[in-house]
Amino acid sequence: MTLPRYQQLAQTLRRQIDAHVWLPGEKLPSLRESCKQSGLSLMTVLQAYQLLESQGTLVSRPQSGYYVAPSRPLRLEHGSLHTAEQIDVNDAIFDILKAGQDSDIVPFGSAFPDPTLFPQPKLARSLASAVRRMSPHSAIANLPPGNEDLRRSIAQRYALQGVEVTPDEIVITSGAMESLGLSLQVLTQPGDWVAIESPAFYGVLQGIERRKLKAVTIPMDMEQGIDLAALEQAMATYPIKACWLMSAFQNPQGCTMNPDKKRQLVDILIRNQVALIEDDVYAELYFNGDRPNPLKMSSYRQEILHCSSFSKCLAPGFRVGWVAAGNYASRIQRLQLMSTLSASVPVQLALADFLHQGSYDAHLRRLRRQLELRQNAMRSAVLNSFPPGTRLSKPTGGYFIWVELPGKMDATKIYQQALAKRISVAPGTMFAVDNRFSHCLRLNTSFEWNTRAENAVKTLSELVYKEYNRHR
Numbered sequence: 001m002t003l004p005r006y007q008q009l010a011q012t013l014r015r016q017i018d019a020h021v022w023l024p025g026e027k028l029p030s031l032r033e034s035c036k037q038s039g040l041s042l043m044t045v046l047q048a049y050q051l052l053e054s055q056g057t058l059v060s061r062p063q064s065g066y067y068v069a070p071s072r073p074l075r076l077e078h079g080s081l082h083t084a085e086q087i088d089v090n091d092a093i094f095d096i097l098k099a100g101q102d103s104d105i106v107p108f109g110s111a112f113p114d115p116t117l118f119p120q121p122k123l124a125r126s127l128a129s130a131v132r133r134m135s136p137h138s139a140i141a142n143l144p145p146g147n148e149d150l151r152r153s154i155a156q157r158y159a160l161q162g163v164e165v166t167p168d169e170i171v172i173t174s175g176a177m178e179s180l181g182l183s184l185q186v187l188t189q190p191g192d193w194v195a196i197e198s199p200a201f202y203g204v205l206q207g208i209e210r211r212k213l214k215a216v217t218i219p220m221d222m223e224q225g226i227d228l229a230a231l232e233q234a235m236a237t238y239p240i241k242a243c244w245l246m247s248a249f250q251n252p253q254g255c256t257m258n259p260d261k262k263r264q265l266v267d268i269l270i271r272n273q274v275a276l277i278e279d280d281v282y283a284e285l286y287f288n289g290d291r292p293n294p295l296k297m298s299s300y301r302q303e304i305l306h307c308s309s310f311s312k313c314l315a316p317g318f319r320v321g322w323v324a325a326g327n328y329a330s331r332i333q334r335l336q337l338m339s340t341l342s343a344s345v346p347v348q349l350a351l352a353d354f355l356h357q358g359s360y361d362a363h364l365r366r367l368r369r370q371l372e373l374r375q376n377a378m379r380s381a382v383l384n385s386f387p388p389g390t391r392l393s394k395p396t397g398g399y400f401i402w403v404e405l406p407g408k409m410d411a412t413k414i415y416q417q418a419l420a421k422r423i424s425v426a427p428g429t430m431f432a433v434d435n436r437f438s439h440c441l442r443l444n445t446s447f448e449w450n451t452r453a454e455n456a457v458k459t460l461s462e463l464v465y466k467e468y469n470r471h472r
């Protein structure tokens with residue numbers, strides 16, 4: 001698809017501004033000069049300048065001309081697309097994560113699954129056996145891309161699902177966090193634009209902040225998922241280098257893309273030649289039917305960096321993840337060699353050993369059943385006790401529910417009041433660069449449904465009702 005000329009010119013000017021050819025506050029060439037230089041009509045150049053003005057990139061001064069906007073903070077565009085040229089969320093997120101760490105706190109705000117759901121004794125045996133059998137050379141033998149047995153076991157699981165991934169394109173990492181970070185690093189340079197979901201997992205916002213990238217946020221709906229028209233528009237408007245999203249059990253809203261949406265999304269990526277970072281850490285936690293097919297299953301798979309880990313489904317503390325990196329595998333390996341060197345060798349060997357034992361699928365079946373039961377129990381309790389107008393997601397996997405409180409309620413206040421009563425929740429502000437989700441909460445449903453949990457939901461609903469009545 002070719003962009004209209006005024007949009008092409010707007011993109012060129014925006015790239016120049018991003019590259020500091022034109023500095024904040026500096027005057028751009030006059031319309032007449034720009035026509036002469038570009039060979040475009042006055043109307044086309046005017047439209048391009050006006051588009052950049054409407055996006056907050058330029059300001060016009062009567063009788064003087066167009067200037068680069070002095071500072072370029074968060075902007076609202078086209079009603080749905082938002083951009084952030086500087087993301088600074090870390091302090092707030094660290095405070096919230098730390099606040100939920102005490103073991104006497106009811107951990108509805110936690111990102112971690114209930115640790116009692118995992119086969120600890122079997123994992124311990126695999127770890128002990130791996131350490132016993134470790135050869136003195138194993139540290140070198142397991143440098144990037146990582147332990148071969150483990151990579152082959154992971155490739156076999158892809159193969160069983162019909163996803164073409166070879167062991168050679170898999171790089172073992174320290175959790176999905178490292179695989180996502182390396183993927184972002186391989187696809188972007190500081191200052192580049194990345195399309196992300198809104199709301200998004202806070203690790204996305206942290207990754208973008210750390211790498212000094214600019215973000216275009218694409219609206220999500222907890223039932224419909226990502227807004228593809230907005231994504232298409234973002235690609236037409238900004239020089240986007242990478243797209244980062246989740247196709248299954250999105251964190252925080254929980255939705256899963258249907259096959260049609262996945263096809264359309266891949267078409268958009270192909271048309272715009274944009275690579276995708278697919279975060280798929282919850283994919284094994286589906287409640288019914290089969291594992292959702294990842295976008296990696298498409299013909300565009302070499303340009304899709306599929307990131308996952310064992311942190312949510314088998315061994316939370318082991319910190320082992322991977323990326324199936326397609327065309328980018330050797331560059332990812334080099335970046336890893338320059339940063340963390342490799343994932344811990346004994347835990348890689350332990351997981352390879354565990355996967356060979358053959359009890360992984362039985363564990364997953366039990367885990368999925370438990371998670372579904374626990375989600376049902378907590379969802380019903382919230383539905384029955386929160387004020388009318390509350391919207392609740394109904395994910396078909398994973399262990400989060402997203403709660404949209406009615407009206408203009410302040411979920412951060414509820415988070416603070418709940419914490420004083422030793423209950424943690426994840427306020428919506430953790431998942432965005434602005435306050436758009438300040439009336440939302442994410443709740444972790446993986447913990448045992450018992451009297452303590454029931455009472456905690458009751459306390460939460462009392463706090464929510466107090467706030468609700470204040471707003472009526």
Ligand SMILES: Cc1ncc(COP(=O)(O)O)c(C=O)c1O
Nearest residue numbers: 111175176177201251281309311
């Ligand atoms: C969506 C998402 N991606 C990635 C991660 C990080 O995974 P890992 O613990 O394997 O680094 C998390 C953890 O909360 C997550 O929720």
